[in-house]
Each structure stands twice: as C-alpha cells, then as structure tokens.
Amino acid sequence: QVQLVESGGGLVQAGGGLRLSCTVSGLLFNDYNMAWFRQGSGTEREFVARIRRRGNGTDYAASVRGRFTISRDNDKNTVSLQMSSLQSEDTAVYYCAADMRYTPRQEDYLYWGQGTQVTVSS
Numbered sequence: 001q002v003q004l005v006e007s008g009g010g011l012v013q014a015g016g017g018l019r020l021s022c023t024v025s026g027l028l029f030n031d032y033n034m035a036w037f038r039q040g041s042g043t044e045r046e047f048v049a050r051i052r053r054r055g056n057g058t059d060y061a062a063s064v065r066g067r068f069t070i071s072r073d074n075d076k077n078t079v080s081l082q083m084s085s086l087q088s089e090d091t092a093v094y095y096c097a098a099d100m101r102y103t104p105r106q107e108d109y110l111y112w113g114q115g116t117q118v119t120v121s122s
Contacts, residue, residue: 002026002111004096009116019083022096022113024077033102034072038092047104049081082090093117114116
C-alpha cells in the first residue's frame with residue numbers, strides 16, 4: 001500500500017519559515033519524481049515545486065521561486081519543502097505527490113498525501 005504522509009505544517013507569522021516533510025512508503029522511491037502542491041481556501045490546487053527522482057533537477061512556481069526550496073533524501077524516502085519569507089498568500093493545505101513523470105500538472109500525479117495545513121498570520 002502506497003502512503004505519502006506530510007508533516008511540519010502549522011501557524012507561522014508573516015516573514016517566518018516552515019519546513020514541510022513528506023515520508024513515502026509502499027513504492028520504490030528512487031523511481032518517482034516528487035512534487036508539492038497547495039490549495040488555499042476557495043481556490044484550486046496549484047503547483048508549488050517539483051524535483052527529479054535523482055534530485056538533479058528542480059522547478060518552482062513563480063510565486064514561490066527564491067523563497068521555497070524542495071529537496072529529497074532517497075535514503076530516507078522523504079521529500080521536503082523549506083519555506084521562508086512566508087506571506088499570507090501562502091496559507092493553504094500543502095500536498096506532496098509522486099509520479100514517474102516529471103510534470104507540474106496535478107492531473108498527472110498518481111499518488112498523493114493527505115495534506116498538511118500551513119497558516120500564515122499577518
């Protein structure tokens with residue numbers, strides 16, 4: 001059974017930072033590209049960042065580029081999202097996702113976590 005479990009969400013003041021983690025089990029982690037998406041209240045889920053299976057390539061949404069960093073540890077089957085300079089617009093439920101394709105399209109991702117809430121107070 002494939003499981004993606006996010007952690008690290010919470011309440012943070014504007015300008016602060018958080019580190020999200022996603023632990024993956026039930027699949028060969030090294031075979032999968034990973035991504036983070038987010039969904040704010042009343043908005044559609046949107047792409048945040050992605051990383052290639054070997055960690056040798058990353059891509060970011062324009063809204064987070066320079067503030068967020070995606071990384072992975074293939075020995076620990078985890079993918080992380082380091083977030084800094086958080087703004088109220090970053091408030092959302094953050095999801096990690098896995099697929100063999102390297103794509104920013106949410107409809108392409110086969111496996112999803114349950115999400116973790118990030119709330120940025122201004």
